[in-house]
Amino acid sequence: MGEVSSKFGSFVLEKKDKTLIPTQIVTLDLLCSCSKSFDYVLTYKVESGDTRFTICSRFQADLDKTAMFNRLENPNLIYAGDVIFIPGPGLQNFTRLEDKDPIVKETSKSQILIVVGSTLAAFTFILLTVALLFLKYYKRMGTPQSKVYPGRLNSLCCYLGSSQFHTKFKESAISSFSSEKATVFPYHEVCDATSNFSTSLKIGQGSYGSVYLGKLRGIDVAIKQMKNTKSKEFLSDLNILCKVHHSNLIELIGYAAGGDSLFLIYEYAQNGALSDHLHRPSIRGYKPLAWTTRVQIALDAAKGLEYIHEYRKPYYVHRDVKTSNILLDSNFRAKIADFGLVKLLEHSPEVAAVASRIVGAFGYLAPEYVRDGCVTTKSEVYSFGVVVMELITGQQALSKEASPGNDQYTEHRSLVDHMLSILNDTQNPMDKLLECLDPNLTQYHRDLVFQMALLAKDCVDDNWRRRPDMSNVVISLSSILNSSKANTYYVRTLIHA
Template sequence: MPPRRRLLLLLLALACSGGGAAVDTAPGNATSSPLACSELSRVCTAFLAFPAAGNASVLQSMFDASPADLTSDPAASPGYAFVRKNCSCLASRTYLANTTYTVPSAVPLNATAAQVAVAAYAGLAVPPPGGALQRPPRPGAVVALHLICGCSSGPWNYLLSYVGADGDTVESLSSRFGASMDAIEAANGMPGPDPISTGKVYYIPLNSVPGQPYAAMSSALVPAPAPIQNTLPGMVVDVFDREKPIVFTYEEILASTDLFSDANLLGHGTYGSVYYGVLRDQEVAIKRMTSTNTKEFIVEMKVLCKVHHASLVELIGYAASKDELFLVYEYSQKGSLKNHLHDPQSKGYTPLSWIYRVQIALDAARGLEYIHEHTKDHYVHRDIKSSNILLDGSFRAKISDFGLAKLGVRSNDAEASVTKVVGTFGYLAPEYLRDGLATAKCDVYAFGVVLFELISGKEAITKAGAVGASSNSERRSLASVMLTALRNCHDPTCVGSLKDCIDPNLMDLYPHDCIYQMAMLAKQCADEDPVLRPDMKQAVITLSQILLSSIEWEATLGGNSQVFSGLVAGR
């Protein structure tokens, strides 16, 4: 059953039953009872079985997961996706994982935010403690949820959370997942082969990762039937390892951009101009480059044909003429992060709320973590900046512009190679400027600068009169300004003294402890010593915690806050 239809049926059941036993959202009920734990510091790898029928990017968003965290069981009927999560023993003394859910535009009139969110996860999620989610949901709102998971206390490597379905028995689960009946009974505290209850979470003990790599759905666009007429001189077509992009004709590119009219111009990048277009009924962004940029063109093609993630802009295809090259990407409706941070009102944008800023930071961090850690070939982007972070219609961030990307090495790798210094001043790590050594920690430094931008609303190079700069100072890096301001800041109580460094467009609508935590993360990322910088996995963990705390803070404001009334960030 398609996931959209499955969700619709669950929500209809909620609306008809008034939120009764069909989907009970209390953490301790019979249908969804988390495992008890005693070691509050314990964290383990766990898996969740979700009825799969969809797009990998949807699952990544729902479970805050990377593509490497998804596997599937395509041979089974019905099919399941298996999602890997870090499972923790929380203060509630139960094993749970965290995620966030964006409320869809169409929801039942009488459903609460908790019912809508929990129903979407087919029994695998429970709302956090408190009554913040018992109000009607706001379409587009980001809801914090707990996922039911478990850590093994027996001889097994993992526990898989599985929601019982009609017809399931201990024997059928044993056969399906390769676990003995005795192991399943022991993991679930069953005195014998009791019947499997529909809707109840069971824990399946495993010794290996379940399933096979999840196959993402292909693009809605289909390849052109005719071969390309204008090929690149000297270009080897099979530089693309697995997925070949769509080849468009030059005539299609011209028609889609109205002959590159100024009305379609979106902006100018390092190696070309970007135009809005509509190709084969899909909105796209088209980068127009001269043939002298063939190297950058091929680099970007090679990288984006190999990497696919919800937080990376998707390459759709390319075209070429005698003198020009064209890259075709998915269209990001809200433009670049830079335009939403730096004097946004003059550009026709509403300032971003605190929640959006944290979500954007987390999205970008996940994209970087993916190319640094989870791809077959690890990459360094080398040009992370706010103008290369694009926002879709829901303000979810995607990293773009991979023309300068190169195969990555860690900061302590002996084989790190000296390269020509490229990128954007204000974002360049000190060791890269000094020695030309490009490592993943260079991207971490640049990401720290982006975090400073999100906090301050200022550009990476500040001008006279900017925050923290003296009147006779012409240009300073934002990193140096913010690091100086944070030098004596050791706990959230110092946030009041940092008021001049915090974007006034936030109008004091932010939790002090969360903005302090983000500032400390930015400070660590922008440390002069690359060894002391965190990796992007650590940044993702920290930002995930900040986002959940921020959502809980927002919920305490009720309906009297501008955050809820939609005056900030158009929410």
């Protein structure tokens, strides 16, 4: 160990390869503040293979000044392990002792270039994407056959109900909503399809609008015209039918807006509403429905309700099941229509949802729904039971009849009350049932008619908990249909024999 003193301070030195002698003079090169001629000085430890030229080139230093500053007697003789001082104004580019290799500096520049280039590329990609999306949206607004994608129900609903609901903006707003399959049709095309809504093409009239037969792009369709004040029902029907697809539910093809109206375009059911075939069919030019056809219609409608009650989540309750909302295609297969009053059941089909108002047709409403406003799938089973009673009797859910002793005043008679009075008769309910059977029915099996009547009775039970689920109704009707077909085949065989 040794101690060296200078005017700049004291230093303790330790050398492992040599033993210092107290009387020995050790010479040290100390960099002091007198080196004012240089901006920066770097201390560098020479490595194997270094020369004065490579070192000065690496740090952009002057060869002669470096030799003079280090008092190198022979500048070409430097050895690994030596410490030399490198002066020069170029040293401001180096901030760490480790930055001895110019490759580090070049790498830093390359990294900066890569970052800048990547940023510019990302920014350009974003600009191109925005431009393409805008172009696609613009084309979709002006192309009749363009498909549409999900939008916002609430904002659209508010917009549809506003006073500034002009045709130009309606078409663009509507096209921002909805489905994987439904198509937005321009208003002029809907007008052309219905000959400007000619009364000769009017095929139906409901509480929410008129229905017209039209031909769109070579296909027969049913076009429902609704006032823009019915935007809530319009959106409900549109929203539901874009999510549910079943052979026994009417299929939504598209929609449109124009003037003061909203339009829903459905598949066309060639044989119209079931109610037209049950209530005075001859006036409308229809032949009476055969018994097997009636059972098949009941089964089709039950399957459609079973689908929305039990195979969809959230579950749906139609809330307006009646014979006028059951449509028949060219093969007399039933399809449930008009989903403007649908109610969602988020948790379970049997957990009631409270309705804000009572909707639906009188004569089909379950008693607990009218009393408490509670909506469940079982309240829909009640409505379906009324439909089955209409299929059996051909009578309306509510019919007018003259009051006793007064022909000028009429009162409504409930079909449910009438049927229950017959089926609850303990003496001979079969004979009484046959008395109120639809007179247009000519071929049927007594026992099968009675089975179907008992099923309808179970569906309209006052206690909703005792009513069957639609899945159980489907099973019962399937059995009755199979037996009806077998009985029809047997009768035909006897006739031909």
